[in-house]
Amino acid sequence: MSNPIKTALRNGLFRVESGWDALVGRESNPMYCLGAMSWYFFWIVGASGLYLFIPYDTSAARAWDSIQYISTEQWYWGGMIRSLHRYASDAMVLTMMLHLLREWLIDRYHGVRWFAWFTGVPLIWMVFASGVTGYWLVWDELAQYLAVGTAEWLDWLGIFGQSIARNFLNREALTDRFFTLLIFIHIAVPLFLLFAMWVHILRINRANTNPPRPLVIGATLMLVALSLIYPAQSHPPADLDKATSVLNPDWFFMGLYPLYDTKGPAVAWAVAVGASIFLSLMPWMAFRRKRRKPAQVSPPNCNGCGVCTFDCPFGAVVMRPRQDESGHQKIAVVQPDLCTSCGMCMASCNRTNPFLPSQKHETGIDIPDFSFDLMVKRISARTHGLVGEGRVMVLGCEHGSVLDHLKGPSVGVLALHCTGMLPPSLIDYILNKDLADGVLVTACRPGECFYRLGPEWTELRLAGQRVPKLRGAVPRDRVRLSWAASTETKALAADLAAFRAALADLPKPERPETTKRRVAE
Incomplete structure (x- = not known):
């Protein structure tokens, strides 16, 4: 307790x-x-x-x-x-x-x-x-x-x-x-x-x-x-x-x-x-919950790009020479004693793409307790059944403002280990597949992040200033970033209400007839 x-x-x-x-x-x-x-x-x-x-x-x-x-x-x-x-x-x-x-x-x-x-x-x-x-x-x-x-x-x-x-x-x-x-x-x-x-x-x-x-x-x-x-x-x-x-x-x-x-x-x-x-x-x-499993590298899916090493807040991911016949010179290696399981490395992996044709979404580096495949399935489940105008999917940090009180007929929520583990491609996926009319990303205020760099990386990725970037074709007026500490529950609720009101004023996007909402679980 x-x-x-x-x-x-x-x-x-x-x-x-x-x-x-x-x-x-x-x-x-x-x-x-x-x-x-x-x-x-x-x-x-x-x-x-x-x-x-x-x-x-x-x-x-x-x-x-x-x-x-x-x-x-x-x-x-x-x-x-x-x-x-x-x-x-x-x-x-x-x-x-x-x-x-x-x-x-x-x-x-x-x-x-x-x-x-x-x-x-x-x-x-x-x-x-x-x-x-x-x-x-x-x-x-x-x-x-x-x-x-x-x-x-x-x-x-x-x-x-x-x-x-x-x-x-x-x-x-x-x-x-x-x-x-x-x-x-x-x-x-x-x-x-x-x-x-x-x-x-x-x-x-x-x-x-x-x-x-x-x-x-x-x-x-x-x-x-x-x-x-x-x-x-x-x-x-x-x-x-x-x-x-x-x-x-x-x-x-x-x-x-x-x-x-x-x-x-x-x-x-x-x-x-x-x-x-x-x-x-x-x-x-210190009294604390059971430590989560550290990030794991999947050698067949790692191409040695090294982006995960740049994004890790604690230097837990390093690049080592590769000895197999994959054709890539290096491979990411996780140092378990330094890993906090924040998931920022997973979000930075170029294999973290929900649009790839696969029954199971596999990445080069993943979090065992909250894999990218599980994240995609949970988002599909939380958006299934959303009705009304201004359907919004709220994605936030478990250390920030509590999200459960935001749930409603038109609002789905999903708490992540850290907002920094959110790949921008998932926002694209939600809007492209008509899972929601808008995406509200809420993060701890910079400087208060439990994992240090989550808000900074999220802001830069959504602004297209850091890879992986949010695709330019994604309508920015349907994506909102809101800083909210654990004491700012009312402010976050007000921001959500304002966002939904703004979505109601937007023209409905034109989607191909083949676009269907999918439920993964």
């Missing part, structure tokens, strides 16, 4: 995203690009960090002065770069955590997706380590508080030969060598982070790491404005001979330190490590 709390949160997420769609447009919705925005903020942090490294003085006596100089004497440039560095770091933490929450709510973290989720957990530690060491480099009172607290936190583990906290007993104990080591760590950790981010998206085909241009411009202007209005400021310089005074912490990076102060290192470590282990194991703790 589904979790009612999670369902309520997911519906709330979809409503928030609907608001963003209305405000900035679907293409620029930041909720659809949280991962890509994290990449963008990383590059801002990296570029601004390189600039700040140039004037930085790696000595205990002058570290604070070097940062203070560019913040005050060069506030118009150096100060703004420092503020950009700080606020872009905070923004990366925010988008990273929102990305994690969103993937959990949409259930895109278990099954074959475990790798991206599992490798994402170490990224959290690396991001926080980068941020905390960056605050140390300022060497103000906040840095002193973080340095002493972190040292005592690490000393509690008892794995170091000597106490780390002894380096902060007094001014004489702190040497310039510490800052040289610190800046090395602050540079090395982000480099490891970059490599880990690459590993994180390794199993995702066509991973988007570049946000849309309007979103980039808007985010950049926001960071620049924030840097000018509320520039990053240092606390008074650190003094190890006295305790720190009132601090203004960055809660994006320092949320665990008050817990350490009040409950001690054992509780702080238990929370940090326990949360990380829990997150890492979530893909195997």
Whole structure:
């Protein structure tokens, strides 16, 4: 059974995203690009960090002065770069955590997706380590508080030969060598982070790491404005001979330190490590339905065109040299541990054609649990008996808006694994065989697709911009594409009513007398 709390949160997420769609447009919705925005903020942090490294003085006596100089004497440039560095770091933490929450709510973290989720957990530690060491480099009172607290936190583990906290007993104990080591760590950790981010998206085909241009411009202007209005400021310089005074912490990076102060290192470590282990194991703790069988290739019907490899969202289909006497050089091979059974590969196969003269419609690659032949038969069955004006066949995604409530004397519905598994030739087939007067294709909103790329591929195929294309002779006024999340049931019903009204105003198509409606099951 589904979790009612999670369902309520997911519906709330979809409503928030609907608001963003209305405000900035679907293409620029930041909720659809949280991962890509994290990449963008990383590059801002990296570029601004390189600039700040140039004037930085790696000595205990002058570290604070070097940062203070560019913040005050060069506030118009150096100060703004420092503020950009700080606020872009905070923004990366925010988008990273929102990305994690969103993937959990949409259930895109278990099954074959475990790798991206599992490798994402170490990224959290690396991001926080980068941020905390960056605050140390300022060497103000906040840095002193973080340095002493972190040292005592690490000393509690008892794995170091000597106490780390002894380096902060007094001014004489702190040497310039510490800052040289610190800046090395602050540079090395982000480099490891970059490599880990690459590993994180390794199993995702066509991973988007570049946000849309309007979103980039808007985010950049926001960071620049924030840097000018509320520039990053240092606390008074650190003094190890006295305790720190009132601090203004960055809660994006320092949320665990008050817990350490009040409950001690054992509780702080238990929370940090326990949360990380829990997150890492979530893909195997998730309640989910039985995994569907992966796609299967039919060697006699595969001509090695390779289109299925381009359309697979997770790189589960690859081309391999062919060893038989078919005359084709390559054949598609499915990697079962990466396949989500979305069916996009089946829709892309050039053998997915309901018009081919055959008792059974066989394709080069198919989904065993929902084969193309079964899809044709179900469409014929769902359209059989439709009466009245404006007969419509609704084809949609099982993860989007519920379709059953749309059924009626003039409306047939069929839910697919993903709208991306719908071959355009089936739309042609429905209209050509007079199975319906119109076809309404409904898909999850782009960015909310359970299988990532279903809405995009469907839109491009129907527009004739991606193979397989919807045939040019198919009347476009009898085909409609409607985006609908699971919370937009009423909107989809209204769109269907408007579509049927539009169909009623169209002249009836002229069909050959030999055209007969067929029932396949």
